[in-house]
Each structure stands twice: as structure tokens, then as C-alpha cells.
Amino acid sequence: MLPALTMGDPAGIGPELTVLAWKALREQGEAFLWVGDPALLAPHVPVQIVQNAHEASAVFAEALPVLPITLPVPVVPGQPDGALAGAIIASIETATKLALSGVVSAVITNPISKIVLKEAGFGFPGHTEFLASLCGVPGEEIMMLASPRLRVVPVTVHVSLREALNSLSSERIVQVGRALAVALKRDFGMEAPRIAVAGLNPHAGEGGVMGFEERDMIQPAIDVLRDEGIDATGPYPPDTLFTDLARPLYDAALCMYHDQALIPLKTLDMATGVNVTLGLPIIRTSPDHGTAFSIAGKGVADPASLLAALRMARELGARRAMNKGKTS
Ligand SMILES: NC(=O)c1ccc[n+]([C@@H]2O[C@H](COP(=O)([O-])OP(=O)(O)OC[C@H]3O[C@@H](n4cnc5c(N)ncnc54)[C@H](O)[C@@H]3O)[C@@H](O)[C@H]2O)c1
Numbered sequence: 001m002l003p004a005l006t007m008g009d010p011a012g013i014g015p016e017l018t019v020l021a022w023k024a025l026r027e028q029g030e031a032f033l034w035v036g037d038p039a040l041l042a043p044h045v046p047v048q049i050v051q052n053a054h055e056a057s058a059v060f061a062e063a064l065p066v067l068p069i070t071l072p073v074p075v076v077p078g079q080p081d082g083a084l085a086g087a088i089i090a091s092i093e094t095a096t097k098l099a100l101s102g103v104v105s106a107v108i109t110n111p112i113s114k115i116v117l118k119e120a121g122f123g124f125p126g127h128t129e130f131l132a133s134l135c136g137v138p139g140e141e142i143m144m145l146a147s148p149r150l151r152v153v154p155v156t157v158h159v160s161l162r163e164a165l166n167s168l169s170s171e172r173i174v175q176v177g178r179a180l181a182v183a184l185k186r187d188f189g190m191e192a193p194r195i196a197v198a199g200l201n202p203h204a205g206e207g208g209v210m211g212f213e214e215r216d217m218i219q220p221a222i223d224v225l226r227d228e229g230i231d232a233t234g235p236y237p238p239d240t241l242f243t244d245l246a247r248p249l250y251d252a253a254l255c256m257y258h259d260q261a262l263i264p265l266k267t268l269d270m271a272t273g274v275n276v277t278l279g280l281p282i283i284r285t286s287p288d289h290g291t292a293f294s295i296a297g298k299g300v301a302d303p304a305s306l307l308a309a310l311r312m313a314r315e316l317g318a319r320r321a322m323n324k325g326k327t328s
């Protein structure tokens, strides 16, 4: 089975990355199916419109297989247009339906612009929450960013920092920690994953001198996780949790908010980082970067992160197949 790759925002770098990914993978037979407007790719590579996912593998060596979604207006690279929102969303919905029905092995998403979709009436902060809704598991979605040197999971995601602080709770830390432990075993093949839990405040509160969230909220969550047999430790001072010396001591860092997690990951490994959504019944990965409108269409976009996302989806699929039936 092959994965489906969504169109993303057609005015961003998604279309050119898709072309580069096909060129890189066609001879290796690592096929994927693109769900988008063939006109975006046709000037650059041979494209084959297919009726279903089964036809796509057969044509992949010769042409980029496309399940067509026609755009209502022409696309200017670098100039997002709200009129394209419906097609962008339809691409994600189609790929997800195919994955839920077992026709494709995974969904890999090209980047979307949150603001463009929001202005067009889209009711979700990003793919992560939208996919959970499409899969019927709203609230169970967990964002992980994974790279060769680091895995991070933010407990709160696409909300303002103020809202993140207000919505953090012991319960949510425990919920995300549990799901992370399951995913590290099932999807990443670890027998006894080590989870390092970040503090929230400078110096992890330093005994209450700089805040009490560690004592009152994070430590109790770690205690619950440990009582359940999960190797969670911390809370660690966030400023030294990501150093070269600290990273080898854990398998994933559980972080309190989006930027605490994503700044170290993208600083270390922007080119090869992958965004994975845990907690879904389907496999979903994505490059770690966004639409990069300012370089769209200029031929300078690096496909490494998309290639890493395609590779990770294959690896996760293989492990899930191997571990089918295991729940912990
Ligand atoms: N998975 C997603 O859908 C996703 C992820 C992150 C951001 N976004 C969205 O993307 C839009 C732009 O966000 P941003 O500017 O913060 O981040 P961005 O990742 O699009 O760009 C940040 C910087 O990195 C560069 N860059 C990004 N990808 C690159 C690549 N493959 N090759 C070379 N250079 C690359 C850009 O040119 C820019 O200088 C926002 O609307 C945001 O919501 C989407």
C-alpha cells in the first residue's frame, strides 16, 4: 500500500517539493499518490491521473500519480488566495478518508497556511486538530516533532502562550504522557521509552522561587505516570534540557507549550524534522516547515523534510503492522 500526499497550499512550496520528492523516489519504487490539481505539477513532470490508489503504484516509475482536485482559480506562487481554501481542505479530507478506509497506508500533508484557511472559515488551528476531528477522535491528537537528534511533544499546541498557561493541567500532562509512551513503543519500536518532562518556569521553578507549577502540577503528573510504570522523569529546567549532553539521556521530551518544544527541534534539525500526529487511528506525518511563501516557485525549496516525512510514514506503517494488536 502507498501513502497519500496532500496538496497543501498551492501557492506555497508544496507543489515543487512534491515534484522533487517524486524525482527522488521514482526509481526506488517508494510510491505515493498526490491528491491535488494536476495542473500544478504537469509543467514540471509527467503526471498520470488515476481513479484510485491501486492504479498509482503501477504508474509511479513513469509518472506522478494524481487523484485530481481541481482548483477554482489560477495559482500565483507566493500569493495565497482564500478562494483556494475549499480545495486545500478537500485534499486533506480525501486523503484522510482513503487512509481511514485502508486504501492508502498513511497521510502525508504538505504545508497549509493557518491564517489563509482561518480567514476562509476553517474551524481548526491546523491539520493536527482537523485530522483528529475527521478521524472521530477530537481531543486525542498529540503533536510530535521528530528528527535524528530529538523528539519533542508539546502538551499545549496552537494557542496563545497565555491560553497555554491557563489550559495546562496535571490531567492533560498525564494524558499526553501516556499516549506518548504507547506511541514510542508501538510506532518507534522502543521497549522502555524514557520521557523527560520539561518544567515551565525558569530553572523549573527552583523550589518555588520562580513559580509553583512544577510542584503543584508537573511533579504530580510525573508521579502518576511513574506509578503506571512509565519512565517519566523531571521536571527539568527547560534551558538545559536540549543540550548535546542532555539529549542522549531521554527518548522524547514532553514540553509544556509549542515553542518550548519546536524551537530546539527546528534549530537543531529544521531540514530533516518531521511532524507526526500521535493518537489517531491513521498514520500522519508532515514536513516540519510551513508554506514558505517567500521562496515559493523560485526553485530553492529543500525537499529533505518532506522526504523524511514520507520515509517516517513508511517506517511507522511497518512497525504498526508488526505490532498489530498490542496496546501497550
Ligand atoms: N505543517 C504545516 O502545515 C505548517 C507547519 C509550519 C507552519 N505552517 C504555516 O506556514 C506559514 C508560514 O510559516 P513560517 O513562515 O513561520 O514558517 P516556514 O517554515 O514556512 O518558513 C520559515 C523559514 O524557513 C524557510 N523554509 C521553510 N521551508 C523551507 C524549505 N523546505 N526549503 C528552504 N527553506 C525553507 C522559509 O523560506 C522561511 O525563511 C504559516 O501560515 C504557518 O501557519 C504550516
Ligand SMILES: N[C@H](C(=O)O)[C@H](O)COP(=O)(O)O
Pocket: 125, 126, 127, 128, 129, 262, 275, 286, 288, 289
Ligand atoms: N506547529 C507546527 C509547526 O510549527 O511545525 C505546524 O504549525 C503544523 O501544524 P499542523 O500539522 O497541525 O498543521
